[in-house]
Amino acid sequence: MTTVPTITLGPLLFNWTADQWSDFYARIADEAPIDRVCLGEVVCSKRLPFYINRLPDAIERLQRAGKQVILSSLALVTLKRERRMCMDLAASGDLEIEVNDLTMLSHLKRDQRFTVGPLINVYNEGTLAYLAQRGATRVCLPPELPLASVEMLSHEAIFYGIEPEIWAFGRVPLAISGRCYHARVHGLAKDNCRFVCGEDSDGLGVDTLDGEAFLAVNGVQTLSSTCCSLLENIDQLISAGVTSFRMSPHSGDMVAVARLFRRVLDREIEGREAGDALGTLLPGMVFSNGFLRGSHGAAFERA
Amino acid sequence: MRSPHVPELVCPAGTPAALRAAVDAGADSVYCGFCDETNARNFPGLNFTPAELGEGARYAHAGGAKVLVAINTFPRAGALGTWHRAIDEAARAGADAVILADIGLLAYARERHPDLRRHLSVQAAAANADAIRFYVEEFGVRRVVLPRVLTVNEIAAINKEVSCETEVFVFGGLCVMAEGRCSLSSYATGKSPNMNGVCSPASHVHYREEKGELVSRLGEFTIDRVPRHEPAPYPTLCKGCFSAGDYRGHVFEYPVSLDAAALVPQLLKAGVTAFKIEGRQRSRSYIRDVVTSFRRAVDAEVAGEPIPPGALQRLSEGQTTTAGAYRKTWR
Numbered sequence: 001m002t003t004v005p006t007i008t009l010g011p012l013l014f015n016w017t018a019d020q021w022s023d024f025y026a027r028i029a030d031e032a033p034i035d036r037v038c039l040g041e042v043v044c045s046k047r048l049p050f051y052i053n054r055l056p057d058a059i060e061r062l063q064r065a066g067k068q069v070i071l072s073s074l075a076l077v078t079l080k081r082e083r084r085m086c087m088d089l090a091a092s093g094d095l096e097i098e099v100n101d102l103t104m105l106s107h108l109k110r111d112q113r114f115t116v117g118p119l120i121n122v123y124n125e126g127t128l129a130y131l132a133q134r135g136a137t138r139v140c141l142p143p144e145l146p147l148a149s150v151e152m153l154s155h156e157a158i159f160y161g162i163e164p165e166i167w168a169f170g171r172v173p174l175a176i177s178g179r180c181y182h183a184r185v186h187g188l189a190k191d192n193c194r195f196v197c198g199e200d201s202d203g204l205g206v207d208t209l210d211g212e213a214f215l216a217v218n219g220v221q222t223l224s225s226t227c228c229s230l231l232e233n234i235d236q237l238i239s240a241g242v243t244s245f246r247m248s249p250h251s252g253d254m255v256a257v258a259r260l261f262r263r264v265l266d267r268e269i270e271g272r273e274a275g276d277a278l279g280t281l282l283p284g285m286v287f288s289n290g291f292l293r294g295s296h297g298a299a300f301e302r303a
Numbered sequence: 304m305r306s307p308h309v310p311e312l313v314c315p316a317g318t319p320a321a322l323r324a325a326v327d328a329g330a331d332s333v334y335c336g337f338c339d340e341t342n343a344r345n346f347p348g349l350n351f352t353p354a355e356l357g358e359g360a361r362y363a364h365a366g367g368a369k370v371l372v373a374i375n376t377f378p379r380a381g382a383l384g385t386w387h388r389a390i391d392e393a394a395r396a397g398a399d400a401v402i403l404a405d406i407g408l409l410a411y412a413r414e415r416h417p418d419l420r421r422h423l424s425v426q427a428a429a430a431n432a433d434a435i436r437f438y439v440e441e442f443g444v445r446r447v448v449l450p451r452v453l454t455v456n457e458i459a460a461i462n463k464e465v466s467c468e469t470e471v472f473v474f475g476g477l478c479v480m481a482e483g484r485c486s487l488s489s490y491a492t493g494k495s496p497n498m499n500g501v502c503s504p505a506s507h508v509h510y511r512e513e514k515g516e517l518v519s520r521l522g523e524f525t526i527d528r529v530p531r532h533e534p535a536p537y538p539t540l541c542k543g544c545f546s547a548g549d550y551r552g553h554v555f556e557y558p559v560s561l562d563a564a565a566l567v568p569q570l571l572k573a574g575v576t577a578f579k580i581e582g583r584q585r586s587r588s589y590i591r592d593v594v595t596s597f598r599r600a601v602d603a604e605v606a607g608e609p610i611p612p613g614a615l616q617r618l619s620e621g622q623t624t625t626a627g628a629y630r631k632t633w634r
Contacts, residue, residue: 076481078430078452086433102406102429106437119484121497123377126407144486144495145380152380174487175480175541177555178452179634185550190634206547206554208525210518215487217547217554222480224490290493296522297490 003243005265006035007258008140008165010118011042011072011098012249013173014218015198018051024249025058029065032255033262034247036068038098040089042075042117044180044197044219045082059095072098075119076176076220096137105134113137118167118246119176123149125156132160140246143167143228146294147240154241163244166237168230169257170248171203171216171223172288172297181217190220201251213286224297226288231278232271232303233289234264252282271303309605310570311577313371313470314594317349317584322359324591326366329598333363334371334402335583341389342373343426344583345500353392360397369399373583375424377405377483377497387411394419402448403427404483409442423447425472426483426496432464439467446470448579450481451561454631455569462574471570474593475581477561477627479541487540491522503539510535562624564597567604570629 009028012021028037039055039062041048059069073089074082089097090107099105100117108114116122116131116139123142131139139162141150154164180190182197182204197204203216203223213225227250230237234245245261247254260274260281269277279285290299314330316322325333336342338350351359360370372393378386386408393401394416401419403409404426412421425448429435438444446468449458462469480487482496489495492507509520516528519538526538536542536558545554561581563570570578578601580593600610627633 076428076430076452076484077434078457083431083433101434102427102437103431103434106433106440121377121405121483123405123497124380124383124407126378126383126411127405128407130406130410142486142497144489144498149380156380172486172490174490175485177480178628179479179555181547181554183634185547185554189632191631204547206545209528209544209546209551210525212524214524214545215490222487222555291486291489294493296493297486298523 005238005242006163006244007033007261007265008138008244008246009034009037009254009258010140010170010246010248011038011040013043013221013223014201014203014249015044015047015195016201017198018054020201021051022054022058024254026061027255029058029061029067032258034067034258036070037062038070038072038115038117040072040098041085042072042100042119043176043221045074045079045085046193046195048085068096070096070098070115072117073100073104075100075117076178077101077103078178108135111135116140118143119173122153125153128153128156128160128162132157132162136162138163138165138244140165140167140244143172144291144297147236147292148294150237150242150292151240154243158241158243164242165244165246166230166242167228168237168245168247168261170227170250171225172228172291173221173223174215174297175222177220177222180220181222182219185217224288226286226298226300227282228289228291229275229278229287230289230292231261231264232275233292234261234271252285256281275302308571310575310601311470312594312597312601313577313579315475315580315583315585315590316359317344317346318587319351319355319359321583321585321587321590322370323362324587325594326363326368328591328594330368330594332369332371332399332577333359334373334579335359336373336375337389337392339385339389340379340498340500341376341386343375343424343496343500344373345376346584349584353396356392356396356398364397370397371400371402371422372396372398373402373424374408375402375404375426376500377426378408379498383407387415390416390419400446406442409438409444413442417443420445422470424483425450428481428483430481432461435461435465435467439465446576448472451478452481452628455566455573455629456631458570458575458629459573468576469574470577470579471563471575472561472581473563473567473570473578474597475561475585477556477559477581477625479556491524491540493522503537508538557623557625559623559625561627563626563629564600564610566626566629567600567610571604
């Protein structure tokens with residue numbers, strides 16, 4: 001079976017202003033060779049009110065540009081307001097929903113189709129079988145999986161008619177907490193956070209005491225400091241059965257990043273050459289692909 | 304069925320000797336795991352063979368205690384057999400419940416061992432009543448171990464809504480991240496709680512002295528630096544000292560452990576069925592002391608007497624403790 005591999009733009013994980021948000025998705029709609037775009041708040045329910053009224057226009061513009069729009073659910077659901085967000089999302093209409101917490105499955109109807117986000121623990125074929133039977137159409141595998149697992153799960157997914165997707169670009173989401181670290185490092189409480197996370201458009205870097213770049217905090221979320229890039233692993237991943245590649249929005253030129261991925265997927269250029277171009281595009285960025293290689297996640301080995 | 308006012312004390316056992324110590328000290332239940340990657344305390348020299356589990360279950364049952372078997376990692380693709388066998392062995396050994404996190408395993412247990420009680424591990428991070436309802440309805444889960452991201456009030460609200468029992472951690476190690484959803488350890492070491500049952504494993508810890516300081520490293524990253532004469536905490540990644548912007552210090556959490564003993568009365572009122580003590584990696588004597596103290600505290604509370612002061616304090620001596628997420632200010 002030959003499928004044309006597709007590109008998904010994952011949900012924006014960071015707290016951008018409403019104008020930045022609108023401009024970003026307008027440009028994605030008009031210029032990026034991306035097949036589908038996930039919109040919505042995954043990290044912190046307090047951020048959604050800032051841009052919720054921008055959603056209809058963005059959805060319309062993206063759809064007009066031929067892109068599928070998916071609505072993403074919140075990753076950690078504890079408050080009443082957050083449970084309501086999930087319930088409203090399930091009833092919101094005809095757009096497919098990306099499930100980022102299994103809370104969503106208590107609201108989705110038995111025959112309702114959905115996408116599974118990378119924060120859901122899909123480690124094995126038993127879990128995949130359950131999700132297939134519940135209506136999953138696409139599964140973005142957890143970023144910490146090694147290639148052997150990716151390969152096995154991709155083949156299994158295709159057997160179930162599920163599209164296997166991989167975390168291919170962006171700082172890796174590593175943890176989520178009840179505690180807001182952005183507020184904490186600013187000496188604030190979560191309930192009175194003054195939205196300090198908005199100061200860091202790609203998260204706030206966390207360095208070791210020896211000055212090594214290590215992690216990044218984004219509100220209640222912790223990400224890698226490195227930017228995962230599987231651009232140079234695309235051949236391997238295609239052989240392993242992966243058919244969809246996820247890029248996570250960052251403040252750099254995402255249209256250019258998407259074009260590089262598209263060109264490698266279309267076999268116009270080699271991964272190695274694209275990797276060089278990516279380095280030029282994002283100077284100073286440290287890349288990683290260690291999880292895929294079964295090493296520690298921060299490691300990077302070029303093709 | 305026990306009265307809802309008498310909580311079940313759920314105690315850890317990493318070895319058969321610790322299991323006996325916990326039962327003798329008054330544990331209502333003991334939880335343990337097999338010697339492999341199927342459980343989240345996959346440490347060298349720890350845990351049970353199937354035969355030891357059978358023996359342990361007999362000892363516990365004779366002492367009026369239950370045995371709960373934690374099979375709470377996420378099976379590796381293509382290796383499901385190891386995890387399925389663990390569930391089969393737990394059933395065969397006479398376990399009173401299995402503690403599971405993976406939905407594929409929950410489905411397997413429900414189908415193959417419908418009469419074996421299924422508890423939802425904290426690793427599943429079911430943090431609200433809707434998520435819990437999903438696990439109850441889909442997999443017949445009878446008890447949920449609540450993630451350590453909730454306040455006492457939120458726990459009370461959950462208990463009003465759900466039809467299953469809840470269990471909460473009251474003492475021992477403390478994760479600051481939603482458990483089962485954390486890859487920090489594998490980012491630094493390649494070994495994770497979800498896949499390997501370990502966090503910040505000792506195999507990847509190195510210490511070195513530098514300019515009068517002891518530097519603790521995890522994989523290729525410095526987790527802490529302390530003056531040479533000061534005690535160096537174990538370099539658990541999320542308890543490390545880092546810098547972020549202008550802040551320099553414990554970005555995520557101090558090297559603290561959980562002590563919610565003072566909240567026992569409120570947690571009881573919140574409708575919690577079971578109190579869980581962390582520490583399958585701890586020694587038999589630690590288990591004996593901590594179970595004895597908690598037994599006393601819980602019995603006093605149930606009898607309407609004051610909790611004996613200082614009963615638990617000495618167990619966390621030299622360590623700083625916190626009530627963690629149970630108090631809202633923690634967030």
